[in-house]
Each structure stands twice: as structure tokens, then as C-alpha cells.
Amino acid sequence: MAATLNLSGEWALLVGGGAVALRRARTLRAAGLSVRVVAPDILAELAELASDCRHRAFEPHDLRGVRLVVACTGSAQVNDEVIRLARAEGLLANHSGNAEAGNLRFPAVVRRGGLTVTVTSDASLPLLAQAASEKILLALPDSLPLGEWTAQRDAALHLAGAARQAALAGLRRQIRAHLDLPLEAAQ
Numbered sequence: 001m002a003a004t005l006n007l008s009g010e011w012a013l014l015v016g017g018g019a020v021a022l023r024r025a026r027t028l029r030a031a032g033l034s035v036r037v038v039a040p041d042i043l044a045e046l047a048e049l050a051s052d053c054r055h056r057a058f059e060p061h062d063l064r065g066v067r068l069v070v071a072c073t074g075s076a077q078v079n080d081e082v083i084r085l086a087r088a089e090g091l092l093a094n095h096s097g098n099a100e101a102g103n104l105r106f107p108a109v110v111r112r113g114g115l116t117v118t119v120t121s122d123a124s125l126p127l128l129a130q131a132a133s134e135k136i137l138l139a140l141p142d143s144l145p146l147g148e149w150t151a152q153r154d155a156a157l158h159l160a161g162a163a164r165q166a167a168l169a170g171l172r173r174q175i176r177a178h179l180d181l182p183l184e185a186a187q
């Protein structure tokens with residue numbers, strides 16, 4: 001299921017301190033989470049992003065107080081065990097080496113001007129997801145009059161009944177025309 005999570009203010013645990021952990025730390029920090037890292041070797045850049053660094057192997061009590069866990073060590077056995085414990089605690093859990101083991105996956109993400117494009121290949125080909133997200137961004141117009149459109153939407157939502165429907169239909173037509181789409185959505 002694709003969804004957007006609001007976990008701002010929560011803690012995340014990264015088990016592993018390499019390149020994948022660094023990528024996840026950036027994503028999690030940008031979403032407002034505090035990050036705890038546990039690993040014998042932690043990249044310096046990652047340590048800077050973390051609020052709590054534990055320079056040793058994972059121990060089960062590292063899970064205390066966190067809402068989300070990423071298992072991204074170089075050891076499949078350690079990752080499996082972290083995910084098993086995290087899921088038993090009802091936490092959101094991402095297994096970097098075996099998507100099926102966790103209950104959370106990370107898509108490819110690109111952002112521009114108020115839009116976030118996320119693409120998943122359902123974990124089958126991350127490089128395709130990454131390339132497709134860039135392609136979708138390129139297919140969008142350079143500038144979108146977002147302020148104008150949201151103002152029109154706000155005005156429409158203050159109307160009732162047929163007037164509201166007509167105002168929203170007009171806005172829908174404008175947006176679709178701006179994106180070079182046919183005026184009616186394909187079924």
C-alpha cells in the first residue's frame with residue numbers, strides 16, 4: 001500500500017552505519033524524525049545527522065523508545081533478527097536487504113515546486129524506480145501556478161452544491177490543460 005506517513009518528532013533507529021544508513025538518515029531527518037544509529041562503524045557524515053550514536057553491535061534494548069527501525073547492516077542474519085524483534089514490538093520496520101521481511105519500504109523520491117513524486121517498482125528494480133521518478137519530473141511543466149490554483153480551490157470549498165462542483169470542475173480543467181492532458185481523466 002502506498003501512503004504518506006507523518007512521523008515528525010518520533011525517533012527512528014538505524015541498525016548499520018554505512019551508505020544505505022546514511023541515505024535513510026537523510027530521508028528520516030528531512031521528515032522531522034530524530035535518528036539513533038547503532039553500528040561498530042558509523043560514517044562521519046551519518047554521525048553528524050544522528051542525535052544518538054552507539055558505536056557497537058546491535059542490542060535488543062536499542063529498540064526502546066523508537067517508532068521506526070531500519071535494518072541495514074551488512075549481515076543478513078543480523079538484519080533478520082532486528083526485523084523480527086521490531087515487528088514483535090509493533091514497530092514500522094524496513095529490511096534493506098529483503099523487502100518482504102519488513103512492513104515498510106522506501107520509494108524513489110524527487111521533489112519540485114510543491115510536488116513530491118514517489119515511484120516504486122514494488123521492490124523489484126530500484127534503479128528503474130529511480131529513473132522513472134526523474135522522468136516523471138521532467139515531463140511536468142517548469143512552473144506551476146500553485147498559489148493561484150490553491151486560492152481557487154479554497155474559494156470553491158466555500159461554495160455549496162452546484163456552484164462548488166462547477167468551480168472545482170473549472171479548476172480541474174485548468175490544471176489538466178496546463179499539464180497537456182485531455183480534459184477528462186482516462187477511465
Ligand SMILES: C[C@@]1(CC(=O)O)c2cc3[nH]c(cc4nc(cc5[nH]c(cc(n2)[C@H]1CCC(=O)O)[C@@](C)(CC(=O)O)[C@@H]5CCC(=O)O)C(CC(=O)O)=C4CCC(=O)O)c(CCC(=O)O)c3CC(=O)O
Nearest residue numbers: 096097098099105106107108120121122123125126129130
Ligand atoms: C526495497 C527497497 C528498499 C527499501 O525499501 O528499503 C530496495 C531494496 C534493494 N535495493 C538494492 C540495491 C540497490 N538499491 C539502489 C538504490 C536505491 N534503492 C531504492 C529503493 C529500494 N531498494 C526499495 C525498493 C524501491 C522500489 O520499489 O523500486 C531507492 C530507489 C531509494 C532509496 O533507497 O532511498 C534508491 C535510489 C538511489 C537514489 O535515489 O540515490 C542501488 C543503486 C545505488 O545504491 O546507487 C542498488 C544497487 C544496484 C542494484 O542491486 O539494483 C538491493 C540489493 C542489495 C544487495 O545487494 O543485497 C535491495 C534488496 C532487495 O532487492 O530486496
Ligand SMILES: NC(=O)C1=CN([C@@H]2O[C@H](COP(=O)(O)OP(=O)(O)OC[C@H]3O[C@@H](n4cnc5c(N)ncnc54)[C@H](O)[C@@H]3O)[C@@H](O)[C@H]2O)C=CC1
Nearest residue numbers: 016017018019020038039040041057058072073074096097
Ligand atoms: N535498500 C537499498 O537501497 C540497498 C540495500 N542494500 C542492503 O543494505 C545493506 C547495507 O548496505 P551498505 O550500507 O552499503 O553496507 P556497509 O557495508 O557500508 O555497512 C554495513 C554496516 O553494518 C554495520 N554492522 C555490521 N554488523 C553490525 C551489527 N551486528 N550491529 C550493528 N551494525 C552492524 C557495520 O558497522 C557497517 O556500518 C547491504 O547488506 C544490502 O543488503 C544495499 C544497497 C542498496
